[in-house]
Amino acid sequence: MEDYILQVKNLKTYFYMDNGTLKAVDDVSFNLRRDETIGIIGESGCGKSVTASSILRIIQNPGKTLAGEILFDDGEKEVNLVNYGPDSKQMRAIRGKDISMIFQEPMASLAPVYTIGAQMMEAVMVHQKKKDKKAAKKLCMEMLEEVGMPDPEQKFNSYPHQLSGGQCQRAMIALAMVNRPKILIADEPTTALDVTVQAQITALMKKFQKEYHMSIIYITHDMGVIAEMADTIAVMYLGRVVEWGSVYQIFKNPIHPYTRGLLNSMPVLGQKSDKPLNAIEGNVPVPLDPPDECGFCSRCPERTEECDKSVPQILEVEEGHFVRCFHCQGKRNGGEA
Ligand SMILES: Nc1ncnc2c1ncn2[C@@H]1O[C@H](COP(=O)(O)OP(=O)(O)O)[C@@H](O)[C@H]1O
Numbered sequence: 001m002e003d004y005i006l007q008v009k010n011l012k013t014y015f016y017m018d019n020g021t022l023k024a025v026d027d028v029s030f031n032l033r034r035d036e037t038i039g040i041i042g043e044s045g046c047g048k049s050v051t052a053s054s055i056l057r058i059i060q061n062p063g064k065t066l067a068g069e070i071l072f073d074d075g076e077k078e079v080n081l082v083n084y085g086p087d088s089k090q091m092r093a094i095r096g097k098d099i100s101m102i103f104q105e106p107m108a109s110l111a112p113v114y115t116i117g118a119q120m121m122e123a124v125m126v127h128q129k130k131k132d133k134k135a136a137k138k139l140c141m142e143m144l145e146e147v148g149m150p151d152p153e154q155k156f157n158s159y160p161h162q163l164s165g166g167q168c169q170r171a172m173i174a175l176a177m178v179n180r181p182k183i184l185i186a187d188e189p190t191t192a193l194d195v196t197v198q199a200q201i202t203a204l205m206k207k208f209q210k211e212y213h214m215s216i217i218y219i220t221h222d223m224g225v226i227a228e229m230a231d232t233i234a235v236m237y238l239g240r241v242v243e244w245g246s247v248y249q250i251f252k253n254p255i256h257p258y259t260r261g262l263l264n265s266m267p268v269l270g271q272k273s274d275k276p277l278n279a280i281e282g283n284v285p286v287p288l289d290p291p292d293e294c295g296f297c298s299r300c301p302e303r304t305e306e307c308d309k310s311v312p313q314i315l316e317v318e319e320g321h322f323v324r325c326f327h328c329q330g331k332r333n334g335g336e337a
Pocket residue numbers: 015022023024042043044045046047048049050051063285286287
């Protein structure tokens with residue numbers, strides 16, 4: 001049997017708006033093994049962040065996770081996070097301890113009115129049984145050094161606004177890592193950074209993964225970053241996983257027209273920057289009371305009549321490779337239906 005640390009099954013998170021129901025996450029399933037990195041990819045508005053927030057149970061009104069399971073196995077027992085309220089004792093014990101999250105914008109997790117040290121100490125003291133301040137500070141200092149924070153002793157006593165952008169990013173990672181989480185959710189953590197810092201941050205995450213046997217959910221809209229980071233890829237479009245497989249399968253044998261569109265729009269090494277990219281035409285629609293159809297059909301170059309009549313099932317096209325498209329059947333097992 002597979003040793004999964006997290007299994008997301010048929011997850012649905014909707015926002016109940018005045019003008020209708022916005023189906024941000026609509027029947028999403030994926031599994032995460034120990035020490036594995038899953039990449040979730042898709043354009044802006046596809047439901048990546050809502051998926052992450054659903055796992056951490058931080059969805060706020062008018063949003064609600066109304067169906068599905070989030071099975072988390074901490075190594076001793078398996079619990080279904082969907083059964084725990086956002087403010088439950090159980091979720092407060094898991095969030096920031098077993099499962100941590102980092103964001104594109106460090107100020108989403110750093111509080112402006114407390115020093116970096118105070119925030120890290122709080123995280124350690126709340127979650128770790130020992131109440132020894134000296135030991136807690138030692139942990140914090142070690143972590144600040146590990147993330148490559150310059151002059152850690154001084155930064156420990158600094159407020160976020162006294163740090164540069166890159167240092168804030170490192171402080172956020174130190175805060176997320178200080179309790180050695182079993183799962184790190186990284187939501188576009190390097191999107192706003194230049195390529196050099198981006199490479200440093202991804203290298204740091206890989207190092208932590210090896211050292212602490214951590215699983216990672218890496219969210220991005222950048223196929224290049226995902227190729228480097230992920231073992232397995234979930235391609236999301238309009239609240240659904242439309243393709244799911246190993247990095248090798250997704251890059252060597254992409255089947256969903258959306259996945260192929262994303263790959264085609266990747267910048268090619270050596271290509272002149274003024275050359276327009278082969279971007280997918282149109283935009284991700286808002287899934288407000290969406291019709292029963294393949295969500296991608298409005299932009300799909302391969303659409304046929306059946307595509308706007310119902311939602312395609314997700315089917316296994318080769319071992320471990322799943323696709324949600326009416327036209328994938330003919331492509332199963334290398335062409336044989
Ligand atoms: N708090 C919210 N209230 C209403 N709609 C939301 C909220 N958060 C996200 N959405 C909607 O849910 C959909 C998915 O959003 P999101 O998960 O943030 O996309 P991504 O992270 O892939 O860019 C979008 O249509 C977005 O507008």
